[in-house]
Structure formats: C-alpha cells, structure tokens
Amino acid sequence: MVWVNILTKKSEQQKEQEHLDHVLSLIQDRIKIVEKSISGAQSEAQNLNAHFFDDLKLDYDGYSTSMETALSIHQQQQLLEERQNAWQHATKQLSTLQRLNKRPYFARIDFQEQNEKPETIYIGLGSFADKNDQFLIYDWRAPISSIYYDGKLGSVTYYAPDGEQEVLMTKKRQFSIKDGQIINMFDTNESIGDQMLINVLNEKSSTQMKSIVTTIQREQNKIIRNTTADLLFVQGSAGSGKTSAILQRIAYLLYRYRGNLVSSDVIMFSPNQLFNDYVKNVLPEMGEQNMVQMTYRQFVSRRVPAFKVESLFDQFEDQNKNPKIAKLKDSLEFFEAINHYSKHLIKHGVVFKNIYFKDKEKPFFDKDYIKDIYYSFNENYNLRNRIEATREKLVARLNESISAEAKKAWVAKYLESISKEELNKLYDRPDQEFASSTEEERFLSKKIVIKSLKQVLRKVNANSFFNIRAQYLAFLRAIPKMIDLQQYGISENEWYDHIELVKQNFVHKQIKITDISSYLYLYDVITGRRVNYEMRYAFIDEIQDYTPFQLAYLKYNFPRAKFTMLGDLNQAIFTKDDSLTLLDKVKQLFISEKIELIKLTKSYRSTKQITDFTKQILKSGELIEAFDRNGAKPTIWHCDNASAVHKINDILIANNQEKLTTAIITKTLEEARDLTTKLKSESIKVTLIATANQRLVPGVLVIPSYLAKGLEFDAVIAWQVNNTNYHKEDERQLLYTITSRAMYKLDLIYTDELSDLLREIKADTCKWS
Template sequence: MVKETEQQKEQKHLDDVLGLIKTRQGQLDKSINRAQSEAQNLNAHFFDDLKLDYDGYSTSMDTALSIHQQQQMLQERQNAWQHSAKQLSTLKRLEKKPYFARVDFQEKGEDPETIYIGLGSFADKDDHFLIYDWRAPISSIYYDGKLGEVTYNAPDGEQTVNMTKKRQFLIEDGKITNMFDTNESIGDQMLLNVLNEKSSTQMKSIVTTIQREQNKIIRNTSADLLFVQGAAGSGKTSAIMQRVAYLLYRYRGNLTSSDVIMFSPNQLFNDYVKNVLPEMGEQNMVQMTYWQFVSRRVPGMDVETLFEQFEDKKQDSHIANLKDSLTFFNAVTRYANHLEKNGMLFRNIIFKDPKKPFYDKEKIKEIYYSFNENYHLRNRIETTKEALISSLNHRVEPETRKAWVSRTIESLDQEQLNKLYDRPDQEFESSAKEEHFLARKIVINQLKKVARKINQNRFLNIRGQYLAFLRAVPKLIDLSKWNITEDQWHEHVEQVKQSFIDHKIKMSDISPYLYLYDLVTGRRTDYSMRYAFIDEIQDYTPFQLAYLKYNFPRAKFTMLGDLNQAIFTKDESKTLLGQISKLFDPKKTDVVQLTKSYRSTKELTDFTKQILRQGEKIEAFDRQGPKPAFYKRDDKNGEYDALVDILKENDEAKLTTAIITKTLEQAQKVSEELKKRNIKATLVASANQRLVEGTLIMPSYLAKGLEFDAVVAWDVSKDDYHELDETQLLYTITSRAMYKLDLIYKNQLSPLFDNLDKNTYVNK
C-alpha cells in the first residue's frame, strides 16, 4: 500500500473543508429565502391580525402594542436575513481559497493544536473552528514568530505558545498547487509567487504575505500617532489597508467604516485601492484627498489644484516655508484669541436697499463686543446671531408699513393670494385686517433671506479678516528668522488680496484661511471620527497636519509615507517627523520603519536607491529581473523611435507599461505623437480619471502610490532634470517599476544620475 504524501493528506483535509463550506452555503441559501418570504408574508398580512379600534384609550393602546409586536417580528426576520447574507458572502470568498496557512502549536500543559488561517472564519456545526480569520489574535503567531516560543495578545492578556510547524499553501480552485514549510515569518517562496504576479489596475490584498514589521503596523492599537516611514514598494499602503480591516474586525460592534477616514494623494489612487477592503468582506471607509476636504468648504473660490501646485514656479520658498509651518498655525490661534477683545471685521446685511443696510456693520460690531470677557469666540458669534434674530422679529411689524409691501400685494394674482391664506375660506373682520395679515405673511417670507444670512455667518468679513491677519503677521512672528523682509511680506499680502479678487486661493492659504474661519465661527469639530489615515505624508505640510488633528480631535492617527519621495514639500519633508511629533504625546507615538522594498526586482531597487543623496536605508528583496536601460538619442524623433521599440517589447512580454513624464504638457505631447504612429495608449491627464488596462501616459505627480510592471521614464535629460530638489521626483518616477525600467533622453543625461554604479544599468 502506497503511503500518502503530506500534500495528499492536506488535499484530503481541504476537500473535507470545501465540502462543509458547500453544505453550509446550501443551508444559508434556504434560510435567506425562508426569512425573505416570511418578511413578505408578514408585510402582506400586516393588518389582518390587528383590530384597529380607536374608540377608547385601552383599545387604542392594544392596537399600538399589536402594531409594535408585528414590527418587532418584521425586524427579527430582517436581522436574520442580513446575518445569513453576511455569512454567505464570507463563504463565497472562502470557496475559492479557503485558507493560505497552517500553524501547529502547543500551550503549556495543553494538547497540541493545529489551526488553518484564511480571509474569514468558518466553524462546523459544533462551533469548532476549521478556519481562523487572519485578524484573530491567535493568527498573529503566523505573522510574527519563527518556530519555537511565540507570544501573542489574546483578549485575556499575553499568551505564550510553542510553535512546531508553519506551513504555507498556494490554492487555486480547490486544489493545492504548492505548499512549503518554513521557519521564517513568510517564506521567500510564497512572497516570490505573489510578487511575480502581473500588476493590475487595482491593488490586491496582501493578507497571505504580511511581514513581521507590517504586522506590527496592522495590529497596533495603543498609539495615538503611528508614523510609518517606508521605502518605495515596502508595502506600507497595503499594510495600512489591512490595518483598517483589522481595526473593523477587532472593534466590530463599536466601530464602523464610517468612523474611519483616509486621506490619499489623488483620486486615481482611491480608484486603485477601492477593492482591497471589500475583498476582505469590509466596507470601504470615507476616502478623499486633502484638496477635496478643503475645497468643498469654499464654493465661491477656486482652490489651487495638484497640477497648478506642481507647475507653479513663482512661489517664494521662504514665504511658503513659513506659511506651511506650526509657527504659522500657532500665529493664527493667537490672532483669533486677540479677536475676542477687538479687530473683528463685519459686513453690512442688505435687505431691499443696497445703499441703506438693514443691519449696519458698525451696529453688528457693537453687539458683538457688548458681551463681557467670559464670552469666547464661539459664545460671541452664537449670542450675536441670537440678538440679530431677536431684533429681526421686532422689525416685522414696522416693515409691513413700507411701500414695497403694498406694491407687492397689489401685484399678486388670485392664485398667489390664495397661497398666503391659512385656509381657502378664511374670514376677516375688515379689509384693513386682511391687508395687515397679508402684509405680515409677505414680510416674514422675505425676511427669511435675512435670517438665512445671519445663520450662515454672512455678516462676517472672512476674506478681509484673513488679509488683516496676514498684515498682522510681522507683529506676531519674527520674519527675519525665516529670511523674509517686511517689504517682501507686504508685497505677498497684496498678491493674496488680488487672488481673492479673482476668486482664487493657493494651497498654502486655504488651510490657515479655514482654520481662522473655524476659530472665529466656533465651527464644531468632528468628534465621531475614530481613526484617521494619511498616505504620502511627505507631501503634507505641518500646518495641514495640525489642521487635520484640530478637525478630528478624538481620532487616532496613522501617517505613512516615504520621506525620499517628497514632490511638493521637497527638503522640508526631512524635518516633518520632528514637527508632527510636537502635536502628539511622545509616550503615545510609535514610529515603524520599513526598509525592505518588495515592489521591484533587486536590479531595480539597487539602481533607484542610488539616485537619493541622503536616502533612508533601503534593502532589496531578492527577485531577479533585467537591469534598467538608458536610451540616449540625438533628437525628439529618435526618442519617440526608442519609445515605440520599448512598447513593442513590453507588449510581447505582456507587461503593463506606464510612460511617466515630468509635466502634463510633456504627457500630452507623447500622447499626440503615439496617436500619429498608431500606438494605442491612454493619457491620464487628471486625478479624476479611471485607471484602465494597457499602456498609460501620465505626469509624475499623478503616479504617487501606483505601481506598474514596466516604467518608461521620459526625457531624463539635463534640460529637464537639473535642480537638486528634483532628486526625489526622479526617485518617485523610477521606483514605480516592478520588473522593467527604461530611461530615454536626448543629448545630455541629467546630472542627478552622476553617482550611478556602471554595473547597475545598461546603455542601449
């Protein structure tokens, strides 16, 4: 008799589990159908069993109780149906790949145990777990430990077990295609299999290959600030998506996806990660870019876009550095506190006559400052509004005697008049009383516009107030410490004023502008948000982060990024962590560094990390591929010929290619040229576009956070990349490639490549 191999034994176990999953699916289908038909039946006969009697108090009480019982029964059926539907969707996910790992362990004094780990939990009819959810406390030992003693956090405290086996599976359509035992957290073989899969337009879940360092990020529940510095391709974004899934599982019942917000670099990225959470059976959290977060609050102004920010060469770097800093944030706070005593600017409230204000700004100012010093900004604004609304009620009667009211009554037709009466057959003692009644109705209707202006704080002059704050900055901040003269500053204030006239506002102004507005109006912050995630942190300013913390005071923050990839904040990103840490309790701040890059082959990682001058330490994962190739050509035509050859080569190898240019204008030119040559490619010109299959062309600032099989870095010549602060931009472009990188240039190569080891690339 032939002895069963280990793989045959495991296949037999897998078949048994799949059989039980299929059986359970059938049972759930039946119970869902039953619950649905019962609910429909209850709905159809809702009133059959009710005696609707409204004669006496007791019988109407019986009626109410009877309705309540029927509603409860309906609710129970609904809950049963939803619970079964949720279980069924978990089983559908498990059906294809029930689990990916097996762990054998023994607790002291207990029998040895074997558990299987998958994307969701599954128990038999006796509640014996056949598959454990990867987020369950015990599953942590698979990710964290080598064989031997391993500790994990259980609900009743820390537990130590002796792990004797760690086995990994590759399962396709119910068949084990490969399995291997390993002593490492995740065996290199498993990682290689997953990493060698082709890229797609959507990010996939990395549950099967979570590394030990990533697991620390995912399961951290103690930090108020978790700061993740990760090299390009180190799996930081993936780990964060799994972290959201873990938190929703860990605090289920108390935390829903609407209590979690994620700020991502652009809309393209949102599209890229949208399937990760649903793959794990969780709903997507609230997701937006910082630009969307601020611009939705100023409908009357155009906020500087990502494109304008990148292409703007006029910005004075010293002034930008000041406005982006925590010093500036604190200056806004101090200025707002000073407004409790004086300096608040108001606007007239106009009603009918623009020349004669209904409420004069000086009168509003008098009301605002009439309250004693115990009234802070929020109380002052609320009490001022109450006083104005109260005064408005007293002004109804005098307004009814104005000429415009009688003119309005005369101009109304019968249908319009009928709408003003309380009821069609309304009687009046005299025509004078009827006219007075109609006059009051008309005035009250018209004065609702004034009430709306009061309630919407339209009597505040916020744009003027922000300019007044900017003019006060030299008294609040020592400008010489920021290498700014007073003349330069005053000239800058005039530029901001002109932008306001043109209904435009820069990114460096929108956060302080809104923060000042929030302080002045006492706008309520969002206490319901429990977790805030910020990706690509290197492109945020300390002011923006302080403003987000102000907006979500109860949220725990997870910030992640690569300080080597700062496109907008450039060298300022180096001091970012120091500035952020001032906003949080140092005892509740955890910093995790991910130095190993999994995205790219060893050849690509060893090449791209040389571009950085003082880059963080980056280790390559041992996955092989071709060396990056430089294509030097004499003119634009030669560059396009080289590009066409590369695209043909990549298509034959079935690689997804992204042509990444420095600017949008270049991307548009490449797109036009490829069209002329009948080469199919999609231009990604804005962050609101969808990612599609096939060759893509995009400007550098839209490539953040994305990855592709092959990247063509377009025109990396000296003319285009010569400034030292473009180093990080070049690093970001080249590190998007997973397997193949080609760099095209004409005439002279960018000096930013001067430090390259000649053995790490080829010339073609």
C-alpha cells in the first residue's frame, strides 16, 4: 500500500472533508425537497380520492353522455395513478438519499480518458447528481466504478454499454466515514487496500449479514459483473466471501438490467431458513428488493402438501439411509431413466385411479374407463396431449351427466333440506320466473348438481385421476431393466426391499429427499406440467449439498434462467465424497452453453491462525490461503465429563470480556439439546437453535452442525470433537465446516479420545490444554 504522505495528509484530509461537507449539505437539501414532494403527492392523492366524483357528471341517458362520463372517470383514474407513481418514485429516491446521508461514498478515483481532461469521481451505494445533473456520487455498480475494484494505477480497461473503454487511473483513495466525518483515508495501488479490508473484517459479527460493497476484491468483482456465462460456477473456500459476492451480483444485475429485470425474476436457493433470515437485509441495504428465496425442500414440499418431506434434521440423523441406493437415486442416470421410462408410457403403463362422487362403492369415473380414454388417441399424441385430451373428454362427460344426475333421489332430498337463504342463492336473479313448478324444480335440481359436481371437476382439472404414487412405484420396479444395479453395488433383492420401504413411507404420507425430486419429475413429464419461463437468474448456494438429480430438476424447472452455483466442495455435509465430482456432472447439464469457473481460495472470515488450523483438517487444505489478519491460536481442551461444561463457562466468561459473540456447535441436535440442558442447570444463559425456522438472537447460541452452514460467529466452541463423534473419513468436511465458522477465536473441547481427524494437526498451529 502507498500511504498518503504524513506531511500532506492533514491538508489533503481537510480538503476531502470540505468536499464531503458540501456533498452532505446538497444531499440534506435534496432530502427536504423530496420529503415535501412526498407529502404533496400524498395530499393530492387523498384530495383526488375524497373528491373523485365531485367533477363528474354521471349521466347514462344516451351513448354520447355515457362515453363522456367514462372518459371523465378514466381521466380521474389516470391522475390518481400518476400521483401514486410520483409518490412511489419519490419514496424510493428518499430511501437512497437517506442511505447516502449516513455514508455518502467510500472511494475516490482520478482518471483520464484519451484526449480528455482529467476526471475525479466518488463511488457510493447509490448515485447522486446536483441540480445541473452533474454526478457527485456514482453508484458502485456503474461501469466506470469497476476500475476501482479491478485495476491498479496506470492503464485500466472497463466494459461500458458501448464497448471496452481504456483510461489512465492516477489515484485510488479509500475513505472511512462516520457521522459526516472522515475517520481515515488511504491511497492505494491495490484493488482494495489491506488496511481498509482489515478495518472492515475486524468489525464484530451480528445476527445479519452485511454488504461487502466497500471491500469487494478483484476475483469477487469478476463474479459480480459477469453477464456472459449461462452457468457461473463459484468454488470458494470457507470465508472467501462467495455468498456475499453473490448477493452483490444480484444487486448488480438488477441495476444493470433495470427496466427489464425485477427481483421476482431472480430466485435463490439457500441451505436453510435460518440462513435466509441471516442474509435478508443485504439487498435492501443497497436499495433493492429481495429476490425470491427458499430452500430446496421448500421448493419441492409446496407441490406435495399431503406429504411430509424429509427435513434437514431427518437427513442428518437418518441412520438407516442406504448410501448405495441414495447414490443411484441422486444420479443423472436416474434422471435419464425417467425420460426413457416415460417414452414407453405412450403405448401402455400409465396407472389411473377411480374418481368418486356420492357413492364411495361405485366410482363416478372408473379407472379402466379413464385408461380406455387415455389410450384411445393415436400414437402421435405425446404425454401432455394425452392428459389434456383425457381431461377434456372427462369434462364433456361430466357436463353430459348433469341431467341424469339431477333426477336422482339425493338431489330431491337435498332440495327439501336446505334453508330458504341457501335456496335463494341458487336463482340467477331474485325475480326469476318459471312457466311451471316442474320447470322451476328442474332448474334448481340442475343448479344443485352443477354446484356439487364442482368437486369432481376440480379433481379432473388437477389430474387426480392419475395415480402418481402407484406410478412412481411402478417406475422403481422397472429400474432393474434400465440400469445395471451392480454398478452401484446394489442387488435386486436390496432394490425390491427398498421399494417396499418407499411404499410404506407413502402409506404414512412421508417421502424421502432422495425420492421427492424424481417423484415430482415423473409427474411433470407425464402430465406436461408447465415450467417457469419467466425466471431469468437462478442462484444455488452451498452447491456441494445438492445432488446431480436435484440440479437437473432445477434446470428443467427454469429452462431460460442463467445459473450461478456456489459452494465449497470441502464442506459437503449431506453428499459427502460425491460432491468432489459434482462439477463434472453439472457440466453435463450445460453442454451447449457457456460455462465459467471462478475459484476463491483466500479466506477472509477467520484470522490467519484459525484458517491455518482448520485447513489442516482437509486432505487438500493446502490450497486455501489465509488473509494476513492475526489473532489467537485455536485451543484444544481435553476434559473429563465432569469438567467439560465448566470449561465452556470459563471460555464464555473470557469471550464476554472481549465482547465476542459465541456459538457452541455440536454434531447433532440431540447433543445440542443435551448440552443446553446441562448449561442451563449451571445457570449459563444460552439459546438453543433447534430448527431452521428460528431466528438468530444476540447472546450465546447452541446450534447443531447442519444448521450452521453459511453462518459466522466471533467465537466458536466445537463441542465433543472426540473419536466417537468424528472418526469417519467422510466427516472431515463436517468438522471443517464447524471449525471454519469462527472469525476471531476457536476452542475445541473433547472428552475421552481426540478425533483421529485432528491427530495430524501441527502442534505449532494450536494450543493444547
């Protein structure tokens, strides 16, 4: 870093403070103007609403006067709409100004275009221009702002709407501003100076993720401003800022394509609801609405309200999961098997079910009757055409049955039992007349039948005559004919025993996460369900815990979306070793499209000492780079059962003195509950995070490992890192995930024997106690 000369720094800072004061005064003046504008727009709208009909002549006697009245109403509505739009625009402008008033900008760059005068611009969270439309602050997402993040002093290029531009950058200055005062400023030749980055990284963690706009690194900026890739795959080590960069990327895309892209055109899949809550303020901080955000489980569960879909807890704690069968069901080969299977269904094999009405013994539409209709169409009909044509025929048959159904005894009985109020609702109008009482009775009978048959119509329109549960089991039984089970180490007996387990789950209205995607995809292929062509960008976080099948299903659902997938293949909790080959499998889904891979190897979250410790847990951890921010070495504590809880208390007292927020991370939920009980019995205040629907709260948290994904804490206590808990090779990623949540301080506690996964840790990278 090139520091501003000490002798000139004071005068330079005075000049910058004068400039800041000037900009702030203009911002504050503009705030007053906009507030007045909002107040005026509200008053006008209220006045228009209150006197909407005062100036209207509501005359419907003739065609011309009716037209005049309609035009007058339309004009009043347009005025109201204009006032509403003006109010909304002013409100959004006020929000931007209020953010800028807190911190107008964080950087300055001086540059010169060829044959042009030198320019100076300031970069902030939003744009601001004076009354002459001269920009005093440029939005960090503006094309010219990219040279602040990407370039060193000298010749720099950036991409503008009209092509690549080259400028000579002569100064790059960074500011720390608080309460209208420049606390510090640095001149640097780097993308973002280390001092600025260290200042930001030294801030304590909170229950909400913050924007990283002021400290975006060059590699992160490549992620944020990428507009060419159909698939952008970001592999980043723990704490490398990949999730933060993705959120800034969403803000950038909404800015870049403003007018053509809105937040509802963007969807983000995150690891759990807890994480959704953690990141929810990042986009609003930058003046953007949040994108559609959900977990994969939420995405699939909403389609099957009658089922309980396996939760994160169930996945993690499931001791009966067959990894060989899971590997098959999670594969792209299984995805293709559905496509292959569905082609045969055009000729035979679709399973139907009866639709009942009043008589539970005798179907209204028999499944064999429905099957005959479905296969009555010629072979040119694809699956979607067949299901649509079958629906049409059933609806037509439903309409034909109204007269016959109206003569049945249940209709007359119903007619006699209903109240007068209910009866009156059946007439088309209160003064409706009939030629005879027989005609009136016939009319009312048909009305009752039509109303009652709506439940049958709903079933037909919802494809409820198609038996998806039986169809899925039939598909599973056909798998040995399509896939060589021996390649996955599965015997036919194992497979058929597994089908019985799936069937039993269906009986109990439960479905495993390894089944739900293939279950829905099979339904979608057979019924021709419409996919989402509106979604333009799809983001998938913690990609290492997704299966190839799930990713294929998401791509099927959002065929026009550009995908950004990010994660750390070293942190796979649910997919274990399969995650290491995930990128190769994902590439198969994007064969004809542009794929770009960006690797982030530097970890910014943790101190150098913590990063140097945690990366040793991994087999290929040497690829992870530590940022040069120093702190205490991690401490490994060996305790007996009686003293382990007291050791936690000692650590918490020390952490509180340093004003560090602490998370105690256990392997399982059962451990977390047990530990919480013990801590509370010792009057130690903690909050148990037992579900993904809870909110992070200030204070000490106890949290199971699978809910800690993507989160960070000032201090972490890894509980019971003994050989009982962590002895399998595929648990390295889990232990790495737990320990890499720590920013400043890491303590590991164990009783009995230390985990074998920690025995090769270099003695000089931690303290033993």
